[in-house]
Amino acid sequence: MTDSKYFTTNKKGEIFELKAELNNEKKEKRKEAVKKVIAAMTVGKDVSSLFPDVVNCMQTDNLELKKLVYLYLMNYAKSQPDMAIMAVNSFVKDCEDPNPLIRALAVRTMGCIRVDKITEYLCEPLRKCLKDEDPYVRKTAAVCVAKLHDINAQMVEDQGFLDSLRDLIADSNPMVVANAVAALSEISESHPNSNLLDLNPQNINKLLTALNECTEWGQIFILDCLSNYNPKDEREAQSICERVTPRLSHANSAVVLSAVKVLMKFLELLPKDSDYYGTLLKKLSPPLVTLLSGEPEVQYVALRNINLIVQKRPEILKQEIKVFFVKYNDPIYVKLEKLDIMIRLASQANIAQVLAELKEYATEVDVDFVRKAVRAIGRCAIKVEQSAERCVSTLLDLIQTKVNYVVQEAIVVIRDIFRKYPNKYESIIATLCENLDSLDEPDARAAMIWIVGEYAERIDNADELLESFLEGFHDESTQVQLTLLTAIVKLFLKKPSETQELVQQVLSLATQDSDNPDLRDRGYIYWRLLSTDPVTAKEVVLSEKPLISEETDLIEPTLLDELICHIGSLASVYHKPPNAFVEGSHGIHQHSADQFAIMKQYFSVLQVWLPATKAKGLEIAGTFSRRQGHMYMDMTFINKALQHMTDFAIQFNKNSFGVIPTTPLPIHTPLMPNQSIDISLPLSTIGPVMKMDPLNNLQVAVKNIIDVFYFSCLIPLNIFFVEDGKMERQVFLVTWKDIPNENELQYQIKECHLNADTVSGKLQNNNIFTIAKRNVEGQDMLYQSLKLTNGIWILAELRIQPGNPNYTGKKKTNATAFSYKLMVHIF
Numbered sequence: 001m002t003d004s005k006y007f008t009t010n011k012k013g014e015i016f017e018l019k020a021e022l023n024n025e026k027k028e029k030r031k032e033a034v035k036k037v038i039a040a041m042t043v044g045k046d047v048s049s050l051f052p053d054v055v056n057c058m059q060t061d062n063l064e065l066k067k068l069v070y071l072y073l074m075n076y077a078k079s080q081p082d083m084a085i086m087a088v089n090s091f092v093k094d095c096e097d098p099n100p101l102i103r104a105l106a107v108r109t110m111g112c113i114r115v116d117k118i119t120e121y122l123c124e125p126l127r128k129c130l131k132d133e134d135p136y137v138r139k140t141a142a143v144c145v146a147k148l149h150d151i152n153a154q155m156v157e158d159q160g161f162l163d164s165l166r167d168l169i170a171d172s173n174p175m176v177v178a179n180a181v182a183a184l185s186e187i188s189e190s191h192p193n194s195n196l197l198d199l200n201p202q203n204i205n206k207l208l209t210a211l212n213e214c215t216e217w218g219q220i221f222i223l224d225c226l227s228n229y230n231p232k233d234e235r236e237a238q239s240i241c242e243r244v245t246p247r248l249s250h251a252n253s254a255v256v257l258s259a260v261k262v263l264m265k266f267l268e269l270l271p272k273d274s275d276y277y278g279t280l281l282k283k284l285s286p287p288l289v290t291l292l293s294g295e296p297e298v299q300y301v302a303l304r305n306i307n308l309i310v311q312k313r314p315e316i317l318k319q320e321i322k323v324f325f326v327k328y329n330d331p332i333y334v335k336l337e338k339l340d341i342m343i344r345l346a347s348q349a350n351i352a353q354v355l356a357e358l359k360e361y362a363t364e365v366d367v368d369f370v371r372k373a374v375r376a377i378g379r380c381a382i383k384v385e386q387s388a389e390r391c392v393s394t395l396l397d398l399i400q401t402k403v404n405y406v407v408q409e410a411i412v413v414i415r416d417i418f419r420k421y422p423n424k425y426e427s428i429i430a431t432l433c434e435n436l437d438s439l440d441e442p443d444a445r446a447a448m449i450w451i452v453g454e455y456a457e458r459i460d461n462a463d464e465l466l467e468s469f470l471e472g473f474h475d476e477s478t479q480v481q482l483t484l485l486t487a488i489v490k491l492f493l494k495k496p497s498e499t500q501e502l503v504q505q506v507l508s509l510a511t512q513d514s515d516n517p518d519l520r521d522r523g524y525i526y527w528r529l530l531s532t533d534p535v536t537a538k539e540v541v542l543s544e545k546p547l548i549s550e551e552t553d554l555i556e557p558t559l560l561d562e563l564i565c566h567i568g569s570l571a572s573v574y575h576k577p578p579n580a581f582v583e584g585s586h587g588i589h590q591h592s593a594d595q596f597a598i599m600k601q602y603f604s605v606l607q608v609w610l611p612a613t614k615a616k617g618l619e620i621a622g623t624f625s626r627r628q629g630h631m632y633m634d635m636t637f638i639n640k641a642l643q644h645m646t647d648f649a650i651q652f653n654k655n656s657f658g659v660i661p662t663t664p665l666p667i668h669t670p671l672m673p674n675q676s677i678d679i680s681l682p683l684s685t686i687g688p689v690m691k692m693d694p695l696n697n698l699q700v701a702v703k704n705i706i707d708v709f710y711f712s713c714l715i716p717l718n719i720f721f722v723e724d725g726k727m728e729r730q731v732f733l734v735t736w737k738d739i740p741n742e743n744e745l746q747y748q749i750k751e752c753h754l755n756a757d758t759v760s761g762k763l764q765n766n767n768i769f770t771i772a773k774r775n776v777e778g779q780d781m782l783y784q785s786l787k788l789t790n791g792i793w794i795l796a797e798l799r800i801q802p803g804n805p806n807y808t809g810k811k812k813t814n815a816t817a818f819s820y821k822l823m824v825h826i827f
Contacts (some may be wrong), residue, residue: 015049015554030057034068041075048076051083060088063101070109077113078753081803084113088121091647099625100134107137111144114753116802119151123159130164135173142168142176146183152189154757162187162196169203174210178218179209183224199229201236208243216252223247223258227565237269238276245280248287256287257305257568264309264564284316289323296331303337304573310344310562311554321345325357335369351387354380359394362406371409373770374398378413382420382548392417392425399435407435410446415447418454419548426455436465442477443643445469449480457494463502466491470502473509478706479643481519485510486541489526493538502611503530509701518647518705580636580678581606606636607713610702615709618642620702624719631683631719637667638676645671645704653699654689656742656788657720660687685789721767725787732771732785736795749807756780756800778802
């Protein structure tokens with residue numbers, strides 16, 4: 001009979017009956033009762049009232065029953081911390097049980113029960129289990145140390161558990177080694193500057209020995225650890241590579257990617273002219289190709305990682321371009337990623353195959369895929385000069401199809417080809433002009449206008465073509481208006497006698513009838529140039545343009561090196577460093593205005609401040625951070641439009657703290673369609689001040705070539721807490737007494753299961769300093785101070801009752817209304 005019977009009941013007074021069954025003398029009856037309790041807990045019923053009765057069932061030799069009771073304890077220990085203490089003796093006793101499974105189960109459960117009172121009793125059993133004769137117990141105890149460190153880091157260090165973990169790296173059992181490495185790696189994340197793992201040639205040799213024998217997840221932990229090691233010379237690097245290479249043939253794709261990460265890093269240390277370097281490159285290719293035979297989701301992750309690898313070392317997959325040819329049943333996200341890698345691998349040797357594929361893709365039904373295929377043809381022309389003529393011919397064939405979006409994309413691409421190869425393919429301009437009337441997208445219209453203006457002397461009716469665009473000048477996008485203004489000025493400089501009236505018309509539209517500052521400024525510059533010094537105007541406007549680069553979408557080299565070190569993780573899928581999308585920090589978690597919500601571990605995820613729908617395709621997501629005493633606005637700019645974006649600038653409105661950017665936006669290259677860029681903008685608080693509601697509200701204006709966009713965001717107040725906010729003890733006492741009672745505010749914190757020392761440590765990480773701590777009638781009292789960037793001090797008293805997750809406290813500040821309102825917002 002299945003366990004489903006435990007989830008159904010038609011009895012009345014179920015809790016009462018379960019209580020009776022849990023206290024039954026017969027073991028089988030008690031076991032059945034515990035199963036019913038777990039079933040009720042699983043479907044969301046509150047069975048916490050049965051806590052003492054379930055705990056009594058711990059005294060059993062039956063492993064299945066013990067597991068069920070432990071499961072119940074893990075679930076309810078937080079809400080019943082005082083009752084959980086009842087189970088401590090049983091845990092300690094089970095840690096010395098003859099059965100290693102029970103010993104391991106006990107130490108694992110104790111590590112999962114996040115109650116401070118219990119962790120104090122965990123130390124001795126854990127110390128014994130770390131040196132247990134059974135490897136299963138030792139490997140479980142290793143993981144328990146990491147869990148205990150998350151609850152009480154200071155206790156783990158004081159008890160010497162970190163040294164015990166390091167000793168386990170030399171353990172004879174590979175799984176113990178793997179778990180010790182995993183635990184030390186996790187702990188080191190919260191101590192980034194410490195050398196907990198202490199990697200040296202001796203330890204590395206032990207890890208490599210364990211690598212061959214442990215489970216696949218153990219192998220991943222060890223490989224990730226190896227990727228952080230810096231060999232002392234190329235000989236050691238080669239030796240490690242030789243021992244890691246067999247992992248490339250593993251069935252688990254995560255193991256393969258972790259091995260690739262190690263090898264990619266160590267390749268940097270090997271001489272490129274050595275035989276082994278070439279052999280290793282050849283060995284890296286087959287496992288990467290094999291990853292593409294999995295499910296579409298696995299393929300996508302593999303492709304995103306391969307994209308990075310190809311940018312760093314294209315020679316690894318240069319012979320494998322056919323595996324990136326798109327299949328008819330590939331999902332669109334796989335198709336687009338394959339297309340990107342195809343272009344990166346395109347060369348003179350394979351360009352004929354690539355072009356044939358791309359031409360085929362351009363006849364597909366998916367519009368986004370077709371657009372990217374047409375753009376890819378243009379990228380091939382720019383990248384492989386010998387193929388440019390064939391690419392142009394292919395694009396002309398596509399234009400003849402008269403499919404609107406294909407034609408428009410092809411014209412944008414041809415504009416770039418003209419820029420790369422001036423005075424070479426201008427014979428096709430007449431064909432392009434035939435499609436003028438069908439252009440309705442800003443990018444395509446701007447590209448066509450640029451072509452007409454650049455080659456006006458070769459087009460007999462250039463003035464008529466440009467005049468046709470001028471008729472709806474004010475309805476055009478900013479990009480088209482700017483391009484049209486420049487094109488007509490070029491035309492005038494080439495044919496002054498025929499186009500004087502036309503240039504006056506466009507200058508008048510740009511300067512007198514437009515409210516766009518960029519357009520107006522450019523119009524005035526041209527007008528003054530033309531009216532004062534036509535020769536200089538010709539030199540400026542008709543100057544020789546720099547050739548466009550082959551690859552405009554390559555990841556910046558330092559970022560690429562960082563991402564290579566994160567192969568196999570989310571960072572390699574997002575193509576962003578980890579701190580751009582998740583920040584694991586023991587810091588402030590803004591919970592609600594009436595809570596001192598600074599206790600909990602949090603992830604600072606980017607918020608979308610400006611959605612693409614409100615900014616003509618520009619999306620801005622961001623967050624704020626404080627690093628080494630400086631404030632930063634961390635943002636990701638994403639171009640979801642069909643045209644490139646340039647000329648970015650940012651400005652803040654007056655705000656409560658005088659926050660202003662200290663540098664311009666560091667976006668120096670055009671942001672192409674479907675591209676994103678991560679920036680970190682340094683901030684200061686020396687700007688003009690104006691009280692906002694709420695106080696931490698920041699109004700922002702962002703400009704680009706298209707338009708000016710506005711949004712507002714809230715700055716987390718902990719960003720303004722400065723590092724010198726620790727008040728002298730005597731000064732604190734005097735200041736606390738001097739502040740009148742009417743400037744005192746009561747507050748409450750709910751559901752915070754941390755002891756006083758952990759709270760104090762977490763707050764100090766956010767520049768809220770504990771001045772003194774004392775115990776009054778069983779309550780821990782913390783006296784704290786913080787200072788803001790505007791010089792305002794706030795003092796606080798926090799009362800923590802051990803075992804009670806709800807804290808109370810009060811805070812004080814000086815007499816100004818602004819200070820008082822600020823205090824209300826902070827806590």
